Amino acid sequence: MTGDTPPPPERVPPDDLAVTGAGEAGGPPDDVAVVGAGVGGGPSHDLAVGGAGVAGGPPDDVAVVGGGVAGGPSHDVAVGGAGEAGSPPYDLAVIGGGPAGVAGALTAAMRGLRVVLVDSGVRLGGQYFRHRDGPPEKFARQVRALRERAEIMTGRQVWAVTREESGFTVRCLGGTAVRSRRLLIATGAYDRPLPFPGWDLPGVLTAGGAQALLKGHGVVAGRRVVVAGTGPFLLPVAAGLAAAGAGVAGVYEANGGLGLARHPLLALGKAGEAAGYLATLARNRVPYRTRHAVVAAHGDRELEAVTVARLDRDWNVLATRRVPCDALATGYGFVPQIELGVQLGCATRPDADGTPVLTVDAAQRTTVPGVWAAGEPTGVGGRHLAVTEGRIAGLSIAADGAPVRALLRRRARLRAFAAALHAAYPLKPGWQTWLTDDTLVCRCEEVPLAGIREAQQLGATDARSAKLLSRAGMGWCQGRICAHSVAALTGTSPPAPRRPLAQPISLADLATLAPHDSTVRGATPCDSTASDPTASDPTASDPTASDPTASDPTASDPTASDPAVEETP
Template sequence: MTEVLIIGAGPAGLAAATAARRSGARVVVLDAAEDVGGQYWRHLPAQRPAAREQVLHHGWSRFTALRRELTGVEIVTGAQVWLAERHDDRPPTVHVLVGPADGRDREQRTFEPDALVLATGAYERTLPFPGWDLPGVFTAGAAQALAKAERVAVGRRVLVAGAGPFLLPVASSLIRTGARVVRVLEAGGWGRLGRAWTARPTELLGASHKAGELAGYVRDLARHRIPYRVATGVIAVHGRDRVEEVTVARLDAQWAPVPGTSQRVAVDAVCVSHGFLPRAELAVAAGCVTGPEGAVAVDGDCRTSVPGVFAAGEITGIGGADLALAEGTLAGTAAAGAAPTQAQRRAVLTHQRFAARLSDGHGIRPGWTGWVADDTLICRCEEVTAGELRDIATATGSRGLRSLKLSTRAGLGVCQGRVCGRSVEELLDRTTGGLLDPGRTAARPLAGLVRLGELARMQGDTE
């Protein structure tokens, strides 16, 4: 029997698990959270369930159906995969620590699967701006996670800003926790959004259910009289000990602030999201080829460049839950040694077209650096400012990202560049005239935090 190991229990991982199990494989699913569902279906724990959980989730019935199908699948939660040990002719050996993230006696487990499916999802990206390190500034994903999993509002007067459709469900989640959402700001303008979403309209038929979701969000905004503004963004946050005001401004087509259009808005919390980045460090460690945006390259059956390794969901490119479900089904089927159907492949292609519109309409534009002052923190872990990045790059004359990271310390803190990495790269790329080795911030040999004592115990077990 083929043994399939799946890392990640969000939409892609759950779809892969059920497909692989149906195809006769023995399946193990690893996830760092306390329950399955991922970020998309983050929910209250079993000991304090909600009476109407489906209110805060789209596709909740699909989740419950997938969860019911996990019979016979080993689910390991609280599992921190910290190393994928590369081999030349077979899938990597996966090293895991199981237990609370801050625990001292985590269980060590090692897996050597016949096939590995990476469904590790994505990181949320927030562009830096003056004051983004103040208490009261949240990523939109963090605000939604608190709303879904804890029923906690991040503030009383909240502004939601950034780019992409994700801003709308975040605003809806905040409304349902009692927060007053004062505005929703989309950085893209109507011209760009219109071109992206009206081109080749027949391609949208396969994702027609999205219209119902959009209508629900529009109703929420209208019912609560929440202004929705395009070509507008947060360019600074102000306050003494926490957020008190934000400066918003009109943005041009390249997202540069338009002079004379800024205004201040009184808020006590800001939720910002400018999209997502594939969480690809395990794939990089395993030797998988990635594309220019950091997504893992796969073929038509979700196979990566490494034998026996498959990838599905946001790790292959940001496309939302529907694409993740379709890719997960395809990857799980192929990983189990079965032949994917043409219907499964068509479903992936349909949702990939939808994903392309997301990038075309809401992808980050280079003018954002216009709101970054020299004293704006870029790497918050190591407290490196934009001015320091530029000055050191100019003084050293270096164009190597590795050497610049060592010189500036940017990206070398606790988060290992997960928050600031891409922004650091873009600022250095402009300053140097072109980095020689972009993308290195995704290369993390250790994918998770491991105590020295844990490493020492592992060494002792092998002697």
């Protein structure tokens, strides 16, 4: 590990800064986002996808590449770099090795900053580049260029970030602590499931979990798979499964098929990609049905069949039929992983679909001095938007000035497309009619719909009060899986996560905090409008991190749902 001034940067063509990856999730390949049985109290690998560097695989799956304590045990502390006595050894710490994180780190490093990138995966690239054979050459060149200019610490799961007088300390499981003057949060997003009868059966996964199994291990989720939910992410998941030899019984899109018809210019660039996926489905004789959804899963000990319903515009059931299958991949969008930003006190705002995201300015600065954010934590918008935001953040951090106008114009176009996607694939309230009184809403604490309704009768008016009265959201995933559903059932918007710890940690990790650091500061966000599902709840510290693929009960990237796979109409 070296702290010397990096050599003069080798010129990298501008195109090489456009990461061709997707998703900010970067968990290990075995961190599969299983939305079926096993999340609540199950094995550690049955987690939901989280963002890169935040939620990931087992703590002992450590591979330090280009930084940290070379070959040392996971409990060794690695701060790396050099600098003036008492000053942070790095100018910038980037959390997350997906498209936004790599783009931001490389941009800043090429301008002479001492950069360290921390990621929970065993290699960089996030969910999109979770390939067994390695990433495409274009992204591989970027990684090689980054290794020459920055420290890269993989296999490190961040559980907290604390503010110091001279900067920030990024704390990882196993005792690693990284100090830097500035911070870039690029932690990605994880899959958002919706509850329905039988969704806790073995064989029910998130769409990101099914994709992670295929990309990371070459394993198809089942012999006969149903893919259902809403959004363009369903297409690459189904096409990948079909191309790998799985029997895909059908792809069921809950919304209409002409969601982007009102935005023909925005959709034009994605038409070719969508056509490619649809062609793959057609070659494999996979039916694609709009205004259809899986409303129930059936099986004694594992998934045996699903009930597919034809829906009206609000997702109310019009007719049903039974489809045999042994695997179901379901996904209803993504949830940005913003715990670390909220820990530090960054303000949040509701995204187009009401999901809380970090508030940033034109230069990707958050409301906390010294903290930038890029990619899905600022709003789910796909890999191209993530890369663009990462580059803008890197330029802003390096020059502490306004980024180039061309990047700002590109970001505006991509954000417009993301907004159009949110409008084209909304969550309609009719999904609540699919539930029965005994349908589990919170699987970790086994709270059924009847428990939520009882909490409402006792006076619960939002997700936080429903949690206090029913325990929904108090389990292993700390509401990552059920918070959106509980909020919707109580008629409120999803709350911003307020977890003082972003990962389940040991007492040994807590002991690494200095006496004056014994409390993780900044746990209360600046956004006073966000309801707090965990406030006043001593059990709500984060005992686990997340979904799988989004996993990890989340993972992400562990997470990994592939929030960055290019969305297509």
